[in-house]
Amino acid sequence: MDYAEALDSHPLGCIIRFEVVPGSSRLAVPSGFNPWRRSLEARLTEKPSRGRANRQLVEELARILGVDESGIEVIKGEKSGRKLLLVKGIEKDRAVLILKPLLDQ
Known part of the structure; x- marks a missing residue:
């Protein structure tokens, strides 16, 4: 699988596609890769209420x-x-290098 497909270059840094599951029993960012949607998966412990899940993903x-x-x-x-x-201030290739070991576990 090529996790890099979930990321695109952007003049300010990179764009990352995520599919999130809020309200999970454990926090895992990233938790996997969906090759069909070319996106990273994330499990968040926060509920999707008042932006809490989005804040947890960003943090x-x-x-x-x-x-x-x-x-x-x-x-x-x-x-x-x-x-x-x-994600401003980090290029796609650098982000892929950081995220890849987390996805290969």
């Missing part, structure tokens, strides 16, 4: 990628399980 992704939370923005799917996140 965890920022921690993993080593970027500031303010540099990550949900640009599509704010109220959907399918999301596009713009």
Whole structure:
């Protein structure tokens, strides 16, 4: 599987496609890869209420990628399980290198 298909280059950094499952029993970002939708999967412990699940996804992704939370923005799917996140300040190739070991576990 080529996890890099879930990421696209962007002039400000990269875009990452996610499918999220809120209200899970455990937090896992990323938790897998969906080759059909070319997106990463994430399990979030927060419920999709008042943006809490989105905040948890942003916080965890920022921690993993080593970027500031303010540099990550949900640009599509704010109220959907399918999301596009713009991660500023990190190129696609660097993000793939960081995420790949987490997905190969």
